[in-house]
Amino acid sequence: MLQDFDRLKAQNQWMKQEIARLKSLLPMSSPALGRVFQLESSSENIFVRQDDTRMLAEIARNAVHEFVTLANFNGPIWLTVPGGSLETLSRMAYLQTFPGQSGALGLNMEATRAHAVVLLDSKNIVEFLMDVESYETFFPGIMSGATTTKVYNWPSNRSTGYDGALELVTVQVAFPSPLVPSRKCTFLRYCKKLEHGATAIVDIAVEDSESNFLKCRKMASGLLIQPIRPNSCKYMKLSALNGIRETNFLPCSVSVSTKGRKIIMKMTDNLLISYAGSVANIPAEAWTVQCGQGTEEDVKVTYKRDGDSTNTAIVCATASFLLPVAMKRAFDLLKNNLLRVKWDVLLNGGSVKEEVRVANGIGSEDSVSILHIKGNHGKETSMILQNSNYDVSGSFLVYTSLDKQLMDMIMGPGHDEEMCSVPVFPTGYFLVPVVDASRPNSAIGEVGETVMTAGFQIPMKLARGTGLSPRSVSSAIKILKDQIKNVKDTLMNSHPVFYRRIPSTI
DSSP, rough: HHHHHHHHHHHHHHHHHHHHHHHSSSSOOOOOOOEEEEOOOOOEEEEOOOOHHHHHHHHHHHHHHHHHHHHHSSSSTTTTTTSSSSSEHHHHHHHHHHOOOOTTOOOOOOEEEEEEEEEOOOHHHHHHHHHHHHHTTTSSTEEEEEEEEEEEESSSSSGGOOTEEEEEEEEOOOOOOTTHHHHHHEEEEEEEEGGOOOOEEEEEOOOTTTTOOOEEOOOSSSEEEEEEETEEHHHHHHHHSOOOOEEEEEEEEOOOOOOHHHHHHHHHHHHHHHHHHHHHTTTTTTOOOOOOOOSSSSOEEEEEEEEEEEEEEEEEEEEEESSSOHHHHHHHHHHHHHTTGGGGGTTTTTTTEEEEEEETTTTTTTEEEEEEOTTTTEEEEEEEEEEEEEETEEEEEEEEEEEEEHHHHHTTOOOOOOGGGGOOOEEEEEEEEEOOOOOTTOOTTTBSSSEEEEEEEEEEOOTTTTBHHHHHHHHHHHHHHHHHHHHHHHHHOOOGGGGGGTTTTT
């Protein structure tokens, strides 16, 4: 046994020396170039120099083969999610079908697969995904940042397509709860044209050893895009992230110009991004944690300065808690305007009516609405701009109060696109289902419980150079605790007449 120990010790020392030697070979012109990346191919882990484009391209081609094989495989490795439009990977069946693919050491293997039809040209989708700035906007509320670290191969003329394009991308993925830190993923993104006009955009895992976030490694994952007809295509997404948000503009009872609709859609995306960023405190250097862990008993209060020259801060109070109500029921009750007066402090005892349904998701419960608040005596007060979505993987309802005069300017002909950047202070809820283990065949979200995250933003004055005053902190905590109490009372004690549908299994 002593001999085995000495042998292992010697091997360990040799590996340390080899890693040190490889690091010394790397160009050190910048911190990014000085990293050692561990890339996971379909069969082995290897250390390479970051600028070794030829080897990276070979790894990318192997990853495309692995991705397409896994994406088109219809065996028992994919398990249908009850009540959902996606499938999850059976780790046991995967390892039996593809022996030797144990994944990264110490990390769980997770994957989902989903299919959908998008009313966009495949070329536009490819361009969105390969352009990191556009790619980030595809996932508001989920992806809080995306940057291109290095480009290895790029088309000289984008009009000819992105076949063979290879870039190193870093993204920050936020989970809708103050209790869960963000994940930072670094990966190679590779675009490859396939037969019959199809295109694969594949991400290959890269480990960023200098990350201060929880590690997140990707298997070969990405998007398989197949044109159907002009301005529409079928796509298959294999990933742990949610898919593209598709919307369909609807006729409205109130006149809204096409330009006004675009402004409203951009504002609601900004609303979701702002809310999710404040809940997850992204970017971390901008937010100061005043107190709390983010539970119902210990509300988390954070703030960031509203500009360098002002004494005003944007304060966020947030907390996650367990709700003994199935996610579908909780979401339906939150969306019920008759019940809203019971929990929404913006109504102040008044009533609310959906004035405009600006957009609806295609094949989903994704919607953007403008709600009209009326006071107790019929006096018009304000409007609510609301962004909501239901999916078995998680749901959200985020909204903000806007002055009616401002909304009239947006919806009318005299607006300006700069109004997209009007500062808004969102309030909202994220909902994540908790599966009932005793009923494994029940639809996700239809049974079980819900992890709910509540939060809001509000502008406050800073104390003299010391952050928030104790009074401001106490006020923010009290507002959120009262809000949580009202929501829980409403969702747990509402009469069944308000339910859109009551699953027989509940």
